Amino acid sequence: MLAATNPTEEHVHSTFASRYVRAPVPRFKMPEKSIPKDAAYQVIHDELMLDGNPRLNLASFVTTWMEPECDKLMMAAINKNYVDMDEYPVTTELQNRCVNMIANLFHAPVGEEETAVGVGTVGSSEAIMLAGLAFKRRWQHKRKTEGKPTDNPNIVTGANVQVCWEKFARYFEVELKEVKLKEGYYVMDPEQAVELVDENTICVAAILGSTLTGEFEDVKTLNDLLTKKNEETGWGTPIHVDAASGGFIAPFLYPDLEWDFRLPLVKSINVSGHKYGLVYAGVGWVVWRNKEDLPDDLVFHINYLGSDQPTFTLNFSKGSSQIIAQYYQFLRLGFEGYKNIIENCMENMKVLKQGIENTGRFNILSKDIGVPLVAFSLKDSSKHTVFEIAENLRRFGWILPAYTMPANAQHVAVLRAVIREDFSHGLAKRLVAHIEQVLKEMDGLPSRLQHKKTERETQEEVFRYWKRLVDRKRAG
Amino acid sequence: MARKLKIRGKQGKGIIEKSGRLETHFDVSVGELAVFFVFLDTSTMVLSKTASQSDVSVHSTFASRYVRDQLPRFRMPENSIPKDAAYQIINDELMLDGNPRLNLASFVTTWMEPECNKLIMDAINKNYVDMDEYPVTTELQNRCVNMIAHLFNAPLGDSETAVGVGTVGSSEAIMLAGLAFKRKWQNKRKAEGKPYDKPNIVTGANVQVCWEKFARYFEVELKEVKLREGYYVMDPAKAVEMVDENTICVAAILGSTLNGEFEDVKLLNDLLVEKNKETGWDTPIHVDAASGGFIAPFLYPELEWDFRLPLVKSINVSGHKYGLVYAGIGWVIWRNKEDLPEELIFHINYLGADQPTFTLNFSKGSSQVIAQYYQLIRLGYEGYRNIMENCHENAMVLKEGLEKTGRFNIVSKDEGVPLVAFSLKDNKRHDEFEIAEMLRRFGWIVPAYTMPADAQHITVLRVVIREDFSRTLAERLVIDIQKVLHELDTLPAKVNAKLAMAEEENSKNGTVKKTAIETQREITSYWKKFVSERKTNKNKIC
16 A cells, blocks of 8 residues: 555645745735745745845945844844833833943043933934934024024035935935045045034034045044134034944044044034944934033923933834843943954954055055055056956955045045954955955956947947846845 | 963963972953963872962853942943853843833734744844845835835836835834925925925824924924814814915824724815815825724725825835834835935945935844845735734723723724723722832733823823733733722722812811821822823823
């Protein structure tokens, strides 16, 4: 007797034996029926295998590795809605402790046991919008008491600002007055910035750790020049420091560098917990110098058990995991731990820089002092461009971005590799080896740029263009 | 005699003493193994070491010095500590937080399947905004937007991509939608040559705090339709009356935070269409479907509240409420491309390729987007419907249990978000706040709050029924509420109630003389009421 001919029940089948892997994945409409959770997991997990590997994503400053103990804490807190402060008082207190620690790290003028003014956000974008809102509201109040018009506020920054400043300007109807860059000088020039300041300027924004080259802007010079101008004009124009990257680097590597609240005109600072704060994506911090710098009419008060909990965020419900993770890092690493990690990053950055310089084919645009990254451009871009190098490096799994500088240096194109905590010496060497390999290959290829095209080459180029268009649409 | 020793690559000085014991000293820092060797002549053997000489890394956390140190609160500690100690200390402090699953105040999801937790953990180090680096994750977001748009009957062709975006929550979604309305209205007014400095939004007083935030931060006036006792949502007729030429949109809520009710969006649409015909202002509608957006399509598919109504131009929904995903995800969908002004969209290239973005937040985790997609394909239409039906059933069980006690009025409707809002029939002796406090002893977190203007004299308790609130929990809650009522009945009434009764009696007799104690009690009870009134600002939490 052979086996019975009853068909096996559907739920017995292993996922890859079941019908679920034969059905097209739903893309536009919700499917009618449920599917088993194993199948759902497998289908999604497998598609995601084709995403880039976050740890090889050298485009991003955002942390991609944390200790397993911290992962455990995060997973345990994944179902805690941060905003329920009354229900989760310990989590709320952890946020307050982080704010205090960061404020003290930035030399905020608070007393020994005095609580600092600041808040945790989803990232530096939200932090900057809150800081900008505070400046705008303060300026409006001041102008109203002076009986002057309040309809044309502006902000002075460098053209190297990250996109969130442009968002702030556009969404909150503030004009953005940008100090243009020039070849060889890729940060905001303090003198030119102070020149652009007028009576409608709500603040000047300096960046500690420019996205493009990692450079720290000279906040001290800006402060000194602006102090002089304020004395002449009486406008009291303040400074905001966008320390998204640099805020967790400067205090450990360059403690004597004066860029924070030690400078009297600096009224607020934002920093990304998820960059060199060493936490996964989803946490940023903004700290104000004093209570006076945060207008009370922007703050919503929620009272619990007698104590006043002021809230001033754009987002409401959000996870608690990243706040807990930030506190974990502060507690676990302490000052020395952060210092060691950032020093390691700088060392590995130098190894990478050296290797790239040794090829003899690149100019290094990033400085040694600043965010640990290497920004480099080709000495000779006439035959091949940095964009081709970036494309070719993808084959090995590396994701290295190539981009052009903003005005007025749009002709300069760079590659940028960010050194994060989890980028070791070994990986640095390997990257150099791959870059050399790519250069060798490209040298052997005809240039895409100049020479008379054959019909086949033209067809190939049309095909490639169309493919890139489709890929870009796919990438959203 | 000094002997040079090399241990683990570090050099130290060694001294051999008379007894033959060799002590070596190295710099001890956490993370490095500090080893003290004790050598002796072969003739003697040391068996035990003193505690201070033990290898520091050997101590269990609770045996180590780390649990004796005060926790840093204002300044970063100077030194690192072992990761086990850091984990344990934080984990232990957090034990004193409430249990999320017993937090009946929140609509936000508190349980997901382990398979989904696994996907979430795997994606925890993916920064969502790196669209070029993570194209699959980006595509999952687009699929979710499409599915939700179709769920809301957006007027799309079969393979036309919807206009929408994933956000961190409904707050961000509402701000984006509001910004789009504000910009459209400004452009229209500029083209007409009219002033555009006084935009306003019309909503009900029952709006969640994020609308007030939007109004204050983006400088739009909030014109609120007041509530009244027995009618706790926005009255469509009154709302349409308040619309003027400066109104950028009317916001209706599908699933009011206070009592779960669905506002009558169809009636609002019809009335507004008529007014628009008269005025030519073309005022649009936004539906805040934060809670209701994932309930109405499954439980009440015939209810017309979404893009089937022509004036509805955008809808927001919280993925982390009845979208059944953990906190941190919301969605906003626009009817058409025209409803989202192009000038609000940014194109960046510094991450390597051209990326259009229209969100307030930039970097954020990818986990919740992936979890949302998991739920949409895992559950499908039938799964969501089953879950919502279960929630509704369990809400009815709870409601009936409460009604049976004979002590409560039910303020919530049967149709709407599965929650039960109830108030005491007689709250003179003990009020809802006391019930809420006493329920905490059992672990339940049930919020008590007063209604906004003009019904501030009504206090309610509200229990939200989420996916993971089973029938057994509902029955247990009823039992615990009965226990609390029983206890309260045996306790003396609140002082001011007694005083009020005493005063009534005195005034009847014509004497109003107070003793010193009565005066003191009156002061105490006044202060108590003052403090608990401050607590009622809980209205500002959803």
